[in-house]
Amino acid sequence: MTDAPTASTVRLLFASSHPGPTVTVTVLAAVIATAVGHPFWVVLLVALAVVAGQLSIGLANDWIDADRDRAVGRSDKPVARGLIAVGTVRTAAVVTAGVAVVLSLFLGPVAAVAHVVLVAAGWAYDAGLKRTVVSVVPFIVAFGLLPVVAVAAGPDGGWPATWAIATGAVFGVAIHCTNVLPDLVDDAATGVRGFPHRLGLHASGIVAFGSLVVAAVLVLVGQLGGDDPVRGVGAVLAVLGAVVVVVLAAVGVRLVLTGPPTRTLFRLVIASSLVLVVELGFAGAALVA
Template sequence: MMAGAVTTGLIRACHPEPTAAVTALSGLLAARLGHGPGGIALVVAAVLAGQLTIGWSNDLVDAERDRAVGRTDKPLAAGRVSARTVRLALSVAGGACVVFSLALGWAAGMMHLLLVGCGHAYNLALKRTALSWLPYAIAFGCLPAVVSLALDPPEWPPAWMIGAGALLGVGAHLVNVLPDLEDDAATGVRGLPHRLGSVRTRVAAVIVLVGASLLVVLAPGKPPWWSWVGLAVVAFLAGAALRGRGSTPFRAAMAIALVDMVLLVSRS
């Protein structure tokens, strides 16, 4: 197998969109909370390495399920990259994650490793249970703490930021699972969204994502005027997510999550 094809397969197998989104969010939070260039780079490196391990482990765990439902978009299931290669990449990323995390400081490092552990707990077991939302809530809620605890001196983020991150994480979980509900159900996955069904999952995703928006905008301190514009955009998107057909609800809910990320960074 050619090196270029292997590299492409590894990139696709790491779930590049959520990996890039969470890594970018961590870097933006680091910049907003006062880290210098070196600190920002270290936060980004640690979070990127951790997200790579979560993405690759997800595809390794789900390889047989993905083959069973004919997921040709999954490089491992489609044979475009070998399990051995993915395991090797996972091992390298795991080692880098530990090193970069601890370089952030003991408190921030342990917090980040907890966050990464939540991702692996989801992959290995919790995605099949009614607690599938919990790792997302903890991981997204902890992310601002990873960044603020890496400051000198370490700081604990405000409660509203942790709460908004947790709501954003739950909403991201619900939205992310929506397109795969049927394939998951066919292979025995019964997480919270599968138990709720597509309609109630869509409604729940909108509720928690709009809740995250409100929590950020109404947080202590005077919000900038454009945060109200962001809230109006969220309201419009919520209507589209609840009333739309086809792929519109999924795309609208994803857009709300993106607006929430922008609002969270801007108020940090």
């Protein structure tokens, strides 16, 4: 099979890049960078670097797992369906990783190192850590470092507040567990036994949505406490946002305990992340240590 650089190939590559998480992580980074007052060019640079890194991680996942996805009949994977060559996806993964590294160099030393480590964590997961008990570690590292990338970027970048780093880390746990839940049977058939697999369906789901609640509380405390708390409408929205995330988490736990695992669980986490994005947008200077 040969693939010309056509619109169809680009579409298939995008579908292979795990576009939902890619877009969500990029938006989160851009919102944080905007909230702390970075100029537009820094926000744009952060967004471009992060989207390149996330594209590379998603593409590497589909390239490395091509045989496994084909064996279990993953109809949502273009590579598994034979719609695009493995080599094309591999090349795109390497190229976007290179672009991410180059763009990171312009973020400043702290943000650059943080982003390169973030991308490396994602690739380490794809390359084999997903099959081990420490499969959650790359997610904790990557999402914990995301605020560092966004806040430390640019010539006037600072260091993010501890609560922002902690929020990212626990949110990574929720992302990992809910993303894996629908694939537990397929993963077991192909020898993948990561952290969520060893916990089991119910325990993993409870850990995932419990992590969401922890993230919501951390964001709420971060906004209402400290030396520069939000006031007025911002405080009201902070409380409402936390309540919404807790409700979504409760719905998620109920679905885990009463029905088969579906992609709805992951969508609940994505929806919660968008609520947290809005909250972080109002956090402003509180995001900076």
